[in-house]
Amino acid sequence: MKFQFQSLKLSQKDNQESIHKERTVNVLGVAGSMREQSYSTRALKMILEEVKKYDSESYMLELRKINLPLYDPSEITSSDESSSSYANNSNNVLESITAALKWADAFVLASPDYHGSMSGGMKNFLDYFWEDFAGKTFGYVVASHEKGLTVVDQMRTAVRQCYGWSMPYNISINGENDFDSKGNLLNSAVAKRIKMLARDLITYGRLIRGQFLQDVANKEISDTFATHYRDYYN
Numbered sequence: 001m002k003f004q005f006q007s008l009k010l011s012q013k014d015n016q017e018s019i020h021k022e023r024t025v026n027v028l029g030v031a032g033s034m035r036e037q038s039y040s041t042r043a044l045k046m047i048l049e050e051v052k053k054y055d056s057e058s059y060m061l062e063l064r065k066i067n068l069p070l071y072d073p074s075e076i077t078s079s080d081e082s083s084s085s086y087a088n089n090s091n092n093v094l095e096s097i098t099a100a101l102k103w104a105d106a107f108v109l110a111s112p113d114y115h116g117s118m119s120g121g122m123k124n125f126l127d128y129f130w131e132d133f134a135g136k137t138f139g140y141v142v143a144s145h146e147k148g149l150t151v152v153d154q155m156r157t158a159v160r161q162c163y164g165w166s167m168p169y170n171i172s173i174n175g176e177n178d179f180d181s182k183g184n185l186l187n188s189a190v191a192k193r194i195k196m197l198a199r200d201l202i203t204y205g206r207l208i209r210g211q212f213l214q215d216v217a218n219k220e221i222s223d224t225f226a227t228h229y230r231d232y233y234n
Contacts, residue, residue: 032122135212
């Protein structure tokens with residue numbers, strides 16, 4: 001994990017200056033499937049390639065490749081011996097992921113539909129982080145035979161609780177009906193939606209992130225939720 005994000009500009013200060021001066025948007029895709037040939041991950045890769053057409057940067061975080069421990073809030077504050085072992089084993093992983101989250105201005109969360117819910121890996125990921133989601137825009141992809149509406153609603157609810165902003169629509173992939181045996185996308189409607197999400201994520205993500213950072217920096221403004229994050233960003 002420690003080498004996975006070497007090529008990214010991980011400084012939060014640099015990222016803020018980028019939004020204000022160059023108006024670039026860094027998009028982090030989070031793949032929640034544990035399956036190597038996941039349909040949701042395939043669609044996610046296409047979105048991340050598409051956003052590059054808008055002079056933006058993208059990167060994918062595959063949870064199946066990361067040994068992210070099961071979230072346990074009691075371990076974070078405990079000082080006993082077992083807690084120390086837990087912290088040592090997970091610290092490098094958490095630091096690497098946190099660095100990627102700070103780099104990101106917008107996210108795309110992709111998950112399979114597991115009995116009407118997101119994957120356990122995705123839920124565990126969302127349990128860990130909240131401050132780095134505030135003021136950022138989220139898009140969603142779900143692989144499902146039944147559109148996966150409850151899956152997206154659950155991810156959207158979690159993001160809302162973390163003060164993130166969600167696109168009002170999502171992309172639903174129906175496995176082998178949308179892809180051929182070689183992994184090529186067959187569904188023209190899905191292809192059009194991928195292009196739409198990439199464009200909208202950059203366009204609206206830039207506006208929301210830019211305004212959020214302005215509100216964080218302007219200490220004369222007090223009636224905004226961004227005031228709660230000034231200590232975090234400074």
